[in-house]
Amino acid sequence: MKQSAGILLYRYVSKTLQVFLVHPGGPFFVKKNAGWWTVPKGEIDVGEDPLSAALREFKEETGYLPNGDFKSLKPIRQKGGKTVMCWAVMGDLSAEHIKSNTFEMEWPPKSGKIKSFPEIDQAGWFSIEEAYHLINAMQQSFLNELIHL
Numbered sequence: 001m002k003q004s005a006g007i008l009l010y011r012y013v014s015k016t017l018q019v020f021l022v023h024p025g026g027p028f029f030v031k032k033n034a035g036w037w038t039v040p041k042g043e044i045d046v047g048e049d050p051l052s053a054a055l056r057e058f059k060e061e062t063g064y065l066p067n068g069d070f071k072s073l074k075p076i077r078q079k080g081g082k083t084v085m086c087w088a089v090m091g092d093l094s095a096e097h098i099k100s101n102t103f104e105m106e107w108p109p110k111s112g113k114i115k116s117f118p119e120i121d122q123a124g125w126f127s128i129e130e131a132y133h134l135i136n137a138m139q140q141s142f143l144n145e146l147i148h149l
Contacts, residue, residue, distance in 0.1 A: 005054035006041025007066055008088045008142050018125045021135060022061060025121035027107055037134040039086055039142060050085045061120045063099030066091045073145045078138045088146050095123040
């Protein structure tokens with residue numbers, strides 16, 4: 001069973017809790033918005049420590065390496081069956097200046113052309129209310145847990 005690990009970065013602006021979410025890049029997600037945003041996350045390599053994987057993926061997808069007091073959240077199982085482990089940590093970064101790694105795929109399909117796409121094409125800071133609307137439904141429990149930390 002595949003496992004992913006991610007980081008739910010949060011901050012307070014004028015005493016308002018905000019969370020950092022990312023939107024997946026690539027041609028399949030261009031017109032998908034609400035329900036498609038996620039915590040920065042990725043697959044755990046064989047033998048890799050899950051928190052180390054979460055930090056590696058966050059850095060690869062944003063160019064930022066969080067640090068601080070990592071609080072483990074309850075893992076969730078996404079609709080496809082993948083388990084996602086997540087840690088909440090306070091931090092701050094400029095959503096407009098993320099530096100995502102890229103991936104290559106044949107696009108358009110069966111064209112023989114290989115194109116490069118950013119793993120993450122958008123990032124942003126959102127209030128909890130906005131985040132509930134945007135985040136993958138299975139990850140809403142991470143927001144619920146964060147509120148009660």
